[in-house]
Amino acid sequence: MxxxxxxxxxxxxxxxxxxxxxxxxxxxxxxxxxxxxxxxxxxxxxxxxxxxxxxxxxxxxxxxxxxxxxxxxxxxxxxxxxxxxxxxxxxxxxxxxxxxxxxxxxxxxxxxxxxxxxxxxxxxxxxxxxxxxxxxxxxxxxxxxxxxxxxxxxxxxxxxxxxxxxxxxxxxxxxxxxxxxxxxxxxxxxxxxxxxxxxxxxxxxxxxxxxxxxxLERALPPQTERRILDIVASEPGVHEPHNLRTRRIGTVLAMEVHIRVDGRMSVARSHSLTVEIERRLKQEFGPETLVSIHVEPLKTADDRAQESHPADR
The missing domain is CATH 1.20.1510.10 (Cation efflux protein transmembrane domain)
Incomplete structure (x- = not known):
């Protein structure tokens, strides 16, 4: 405890x-x-x-x-x-x-x-x-x-x-x-x-x-979720935070979010990025806050083009 x-x-x-x-x-x-x-x-x-x-x-x-x-x-x-x-x-x-x-x-x-x-x-x-x-x-x-x-x-x-x-x-x-x-x-x-x-x-x-x-796992209030996304998006190197899921477990807030980073970023660098985001969220919402961050590679223009024209692949 x-x-x-x-x-x-x-x-x-x-x-x-x-x-x-x-x-x-x-x-x-x-x-x-x-x-x-x-x-x-x-x-x-x-x-x-x-x-x-x-x-x-x-x-x-x-x-x-x-x-x-x-x-x-x-x-x-x-x-x-x-x-x-x-x-x-x-x-x-x-x-x-x-x-x-x-x-x-x-x-x-x-x-x-x-x-x-x-x-x-x-x-x-x-x-x-x-x-x-x-x-x-x-x-x-x-x-x-x-x-x-x-x-x-x-x-x-x-x-x-x-x-x-x-x-x-x-x-x-x-x-x-x-x-x-x-x-x-x-x-x-x-x-x-x-x-x-x-x-x-x-x-x-x-x-x-x-x-x-x-x-019944109701999400946190909209203003709280907006504040979470603002904190996540303000971290340098983070792009397009999405798929935010929130809930309350007694007095503890729980949140899961996906972020996109440069696909060439090392695993060590992306890990330190998520650690910093987690630290800032806990500083804002309390030390017992449960934070889960999923990292995805940032899509390039070529990736988007391939998704738009799957027959060309």
């Missing part, structure tokens, strides 16, 4: 463990507050935090696997295990959103049917405020670290933290209205939670779509 991969794994472990500890304390605290404060919304919010703990465990497990170097059974490394972790976390996020949606709809229907939702206690309000603050800080901490080490599973987990903060915000609004504004406003709790569930579904859908596209 390279030094970069080791540092990356340690960073993922450290950030995720911090999130795991925070989620543990929040989950227990919110569950106790929901039970003592007679708030079903806060109990549901506590369940959401427990789901965050589960995704933290997923990130820790897959970070260890994805950091493994290439071997006989995984010639391109284990990076896509992290993509799989991202999809698992996103599916968990969608399940959480679905649970909040179902709970909200049931509560709204109950109010419409004339049922009076219970008035929550002040302890539930305090717990919601603490949860919002803690989870937003945790989101910013995790997403910043995830983007720094280019970890999609960490970014997905960060959004799971923010979904918990948004869930707590909806809970706070609902509890606040029910607590301060009287019986008629108690429907605000499930209505706010319903809006939050839609937002959670949107986040989960975007993350799942990106993960599936990566597993």
């Amino acid at each position: 390279s030094d970069y991969a080791q540092r990356r794994k340690r960073k993922i472990y450290h950030v995720t463990l911090v999130g795991l500890v925070v989620n543990l304390f929040l989950s227990v605290g919110k569950l106790a507050a929901g039970l003592l404060g007679r708030s079903g919304a806060m109990v549901a919010d506590a369940v959401h935090s427990f789901s965050d703990m589960a995704t933290d465990v997923v990130v820790l497990a897959f970070a260890r696997i994805s950091a493994k170097p290439q071997d006989d059974t995984h010639n391109y490394g284990h990076g896509k295990y992290e993509t799989l972790a991202t999809i698992i976390i996103s599916l968990a996020l969608s399940v959480v959103g679905g649970g909040i949606l179902v709970h909200s709809v049931r509560a709204i229907r109950a109010v419409i049917d004339g049922e009076l939702l219970p008035r929550p206690g002040a302890v539930a309000l305090v717990a919601a405020v603490v949860s919002i603050a803690a989870k937003e800080v945790l989101y910013r901490y995790t997403v910043r670290a995830g983007r720094r080490v280019q970890s999609p599973s960490m970014v997905a987990n960060a959004w799971h933290h923010r979904s918990d903060a948004l869930s707590s915000l909806g809970t706070l609004l609902g509890i606040g209205c029910a607590y301060f504004l009287g019986d008629k406003w108690r429907i605000a709790d499930p209505v706010a939670a319903l809006a939050v569930s839609v937002f959670i579904f949107k986040i989960a859908f975007d993350l799942i779509r990106d993960g599936v596209e990566e597993l």
Whole structure:
């Protein structure tokens, strides 16, 4: 395992463990507050935090696997295990959103049917405020670290933290209205939670779509491919870079390209040329970038003429 991969794994472990500890304390605290404060919304919010703990465990497990170097059974490394972790976390996020949606709809229907939702206690309000603050800080901490080490599973987990903060915000609004504004406003709790569930579904859908596209070998964005070709073409002695193929393997970019050089160029010279191109591409896109360069002889005017008139050969 390279030094970069080791540092990356340690960073993922450290950030995720911090999130795991925070989620543990929040989950227990919110569950106790929901039970003592007679708030079903806060109990549901506590369940959401427990789901965050589960995704933290997923990130820790897959970070260890994805950091493994290439071997006989995984010639391109284990990076896509992290993509799989991202999809698992996103599916968990969608399940959480679905649970909040179902709970909200049931509560709204109950109010419409004339049922009076219970008035929550002040302890539930305090717990919601603490949860919002803690989870937003945790989101910013995790997403910043995830983007720094280019970890999609960490970014997905960060959004799971923010979904918990948004869930707590909806809970706070609902509890606040029910607590301060009287019986008629108690429907605000499930209505706010319903809006939050839609937002959670949107986040989960975007993350799942990106993960599936990566597993299906989608090419890198056009602007990235143009930058690759610009770097290759800028090397003296290189002509007509073509047949560029790109993909993402977890956090690692993989690229294959064909180049043409003077047919009289020695093997040693063409090899040093490809080594320099590879160095520049890794400098641009990261030291773990996988680069494959195929060298072809540059076609002369006679070669093109023969291709145009094959019968003359």
